[in-house]
Amino acid sequence: MAYTTKKSLLEAIRNGDEVSWYEFYETYRPLIVVRGRDYKLNSAEIDELIQSVMLRFFNRSRSFVYDRSQGRFRDYLGVMIYHCALNIIRSRRKNEIGCGDGELEMPAEDDSRWHREWEQHILTQALKQLQLQIEETTFQAFELYAVKGEAPEKVARFLKTSVNMVYVAKSRATSRLRKIVKQLQDEE
Amino acid sequence: MHYAIHELDQYRSRTMNLFRRLACRCHLLHCQKCRAQLRQLEQDDLFLAELRQSEQRMDVPENPSEYRKLCGIFEEERHKRESSI
Numbered sequence: 001m002a003y004t005t006k007k008s009l010l011e012a013i014r015n016g017d018e019v020s021w022y023e024f025y026e027t028y029r030p031l032i033v034v035r036g037r038d039y040k041l042n043s044a045e046i047d048e049l050i051q052s053v054m055l056r057f058f059n060r061s062r063s064f065v066y067d068r069s070q071g072r073f074r075d076y077l078g079v080m081i082y083h084c085a086l087n088i089i090r091s092r093r094k095n096e097i098g099c100g101d102g103e104l105e106m107p108a109e110d111d112s113r114w115h116r117e118w119e120q121h122i123l124t125q126a127l128k129q130l131q132l133q134i135e136e137t138t139f140q141a142f143e144l145y146a147v148k149g150e151a152p153e154k155v156a157r158f159l160k161t162s163v164n165m166v167y168v169a170k171s172r173a174t175s176r177l178r179k180i181v182k183q184l185q186d187e188e
Numbered sequence: 189m190h191y192a193i194h195e196l197d198q199y200r201s202r203t204m205n206l207f208r209r210l211a212c213r214c215h216l217l218h219c220q221k222c223r224a225q226l227r228q229l230e231q232d233d234l235f236l237a238e239l240r241q242s243e244q245r246m247d248v249p250e251n252p253s254e255y256r257k258l259c260g261i262f263e264e265e266r267h268k269r270e271s272s273i
Contacts, residue, residue, distance in 0.1 A: 123239050
């Protein structure tokens with residue numbers, strides 16, 4: 001089952017729905033990995049980061065109520081990732097010879113970077129939703145031409161359609177995609 | 189008569205032949221509606237460039253073993269929770 005809104009996904013998690021856990025993991029894992037790279041974590045540490053963010057969320061899921069008036073989910077998740085990354089860096093420093101538990105430096109402009117990454121995350125999620133909402137051929141034409149940058153003639157030949165249809169698919173799909181992005185942003 | 193969206197896209201991407209391009213350019217000088225459509229296509233291209241960038245940035249290989257490991261941990265946590273209740 002694909003949860004169409006963040007609220008429904010988070011509510012399903014709260015009720016202990018197993019499938020929704022996978023969807024949550026699949027949805028936010030790339031974002032956590034990207035954040036881990038921002039914090040200059042190595043690949044093993046990024047795995048640890050994913051695990052600790054997921055576990056922390058799992059432990060809080062029963063009491064977590066999605067209430068927009070209490071703050072945005074984006075901020076909640078961002079802070080959670082930040083704290084988990086900080087713990088990983090701290091424990092690494094403890095194991096390094098000659099490194100005390102002094103002040104930890106996090107990347108400058110962290111907030112604006114997080115904001116940008118969240119917007120990129122929204123775009124990729126919107127693309128996934130678009131695929132479920134439009135005809136397969138239209139999506140393929142859009143993806144090949146507008147996203148992957150293939151020549152419209154080549155796309156038309158591959159999909160056995162006209163070049164005009166490829167252009168029309170791009171225009172229609174882009175317009176729909178904008179609406180989905182808007183909807184996802186409004187949900188926050 | 190106005191140009192269709194695919195024709196304007198062809199005009200923009202210079203895939204329209206020279207004569208049709210010239211005719212289209214003349215039309216655009218006088219037609220506000222087609223000019224607005226053309227501007228929308230330009231906006232679309234900026235939006236799609238952002239989408240391509242996002243796709244590249246968020247392209248993280250899947251890791252099924254990681255998820256299985258997490259499921260194991262969740263299961264343990266659940267047992268802990270239930271036994272504490």
